[in-house]
Amino acid sequence: xxxxxxxxxxxxxxxxxxxxxxxxxxxxxxxxxxxxxxxxxxxxxxxxxxxxxxxxxxxxxxxxxxxxxxxxxxxxxxxxxxxxxxxxxxxxxxxxxxxxxxxxxxxxxxxxxxxxxxxxxxxxxxxxxxxxxxxxxxxxxxxxxxxxxxxxxxxxxxxxxxxxxxxxxxxxxxxxxxxxxxxxxxxxxxxxxxxxxxxxxxxxxxxxxxxxxxxxxxxxxxxxxxxxxxxxxxxxxxxxxxxxxxxxxxxxxxxxxxxxxxxxxxxxx
Ligand code: C2E
Ligand code: CA
Ligand code: CA
Numbered sequence: 170x171x172x173x174x175x176x177x178x179x180x181x182x183x184x185x186x187x188x189x190x191x192x193x194x195x196x197x198x199x200x201x202x203x204x205x206x207x208x209x210x211x212x213x214x215x216x217x218x219x220x221x222x223x224x225x226x227x228x229x230x231x232x233x234x235x236x237x238x239x240x241x242x243x244x245x246x247x248x249x250x251x252x253x254x255x256x257x258x259x260x261x262x263x264x265x266x267x268x269x270x271x272x273x274x275x276x277x278x279x280x281x282x283x284x285x286x287x288x289x290x291x292x293x294x295x296x297x298x299x300x301x302x303x304x305x306x307x308x309x310x311x312x313x314x315x316x317x318x319x320x321x322x323x324x325x326x327x328x329x330x331x332x333x334x335x336x337x338x339x340x341x342x343x344x345x346x347x348x349x350x351x352x353x354x355x356x357x358x359x360x361x362x363x364x365x366x367x368x369x370x371x372x373x374x375x376x377x378x379x380x381x382x383x384x385x386x387x388x389x390x391x392x393x394x395x396x397x398x399x400x401x402x403x404x405x406x407x408x409x410x411x412x413x414x415x416x417x418x419x420x421x422x423x424x425x426x427x428x429x430x431x432x433x434x435x436x437x438x
Contacts, residue, residue, distance in 0.1 A: 186242040189235070193247055197223045200256035201420035204434065205272065205391065205413045208405045213434035215270030217306070217413060218256035219420045220248075236276065245276050246285070253289065257296045257303075259423035261430055272304045272334065280307075286325040300330030304355060308336045320351060327352045334391070339379060349386055356383040360394020363414070367399040377407045384408070 192198065202216035222230035239245040253273055261269045279285055293300055305326060323333055334355035335348065339362055348356070358379050365372040376392070383390035392404045395414030404412055418429055 185238050189239055189244045198248055198251045199223050200252050202426040203413055203420040204418045205411050206417055208409055208412055213264055217272040220252045240276055240278050245278050246282050249279050257298055268302050270302050270304055272306055275305045275307050280322040286329055290329045304332040304334050306334045306336040323352055355389040357391045357393050363392050363394045363400055366403050380407050380409050
C-alpha cells in the first residue's frame, strides 16, 4: 500500500496513515549510520543518520518509500522525532578527544513545527550531546523560496547552537544570494555531480566551482556519493573538506558502525 499511495484517493490516504500509525506505535522507525570523513586527514568526523523502517526482523524499508507519504499525511513530525531519538541514542567513541558529529535530515515541513527546535535541544541535553555536534541537513527545495520565514525558522536552530547544512546542492533552487543570507555552515554537493567526476570534465568544473563558492562563503564543503578512489582523489585535490559514500562505507546499523569505527575509523585508545 505504502509504495503506491502518493497522489491517490482518500481511502488510500487513510490506509497509509493507519499503516504509518502502526509503525510509529511499534517504534519501527530507526536510523542507519554512514561515516563522513575528513579529506585532509582521512579521519572519521561523524555519521549521517538515515531513516529506515524496520518492517520486521529482516526487512528494512528505505526512506524514499515513506518520507513523502509521512509528509502527505502530516505524520512526518512524529516520524522525525522517532528517528532522531533513535539516532542520538547511539554514542560513538570520541576521536582524538573530539566528539563525533551527527548529521540528521530535516524535512522542509519540520521547519513549520515551531516546537521542534526546543524539542531537539531538550533531547540532546537528555542524551548529553552538545548541539554543536548536530548538523541538520535541509534539501534545497521550492520551500526554501520564502527567505524571510525560512530565516526565522532556521535561526531558531542556530541560536540553540545547532549547525545547518544545505543538502543536494546543485540540483535544486538555491541561489547564491540565499546561501549567503541564510545561516548555513555546510554545503553538500549532490551525488549526481560526484558520480561523474572521473569521467566528465564538466562535472569536475562544476564541483570545483561549488567548492570555491562554498569556501568563499565560509562553508564546510562535503561531497556525497563517493563510489571510487578516483573521485576521492579528485575531491581531495580540488580542496573539498569532507566526503561520504559507498567507497568509504555504506549506511550501517549502529552495531556495524561501531565495528567499522573500531577497525577503520582511527579512534582513541
Ligand atoms: P540524502 O540525504 O541525499 O542521503 C544520501 C542518500 O544516498 C542515502 O540514501 C544514502 O544511502 C545514499 N548513498 C550514500 N552513499 C552513496 C553512494 O556512494 N552512492 C549512491 N548511489 N548512494 C549513496 P537513503 O538512505 O535511501 O536516503 C534517501 C533520502 O531520504 C536521503 O537522501 C534524504 O533526503 C531522505 N532521508 C533519509 N533519512 C531521512 C530523515 O530522517 N528525514 C527526512 N526528512 N529525510 C530523510
Ligand atoms: Ca542528507
Ligand atoms: Ca544528498
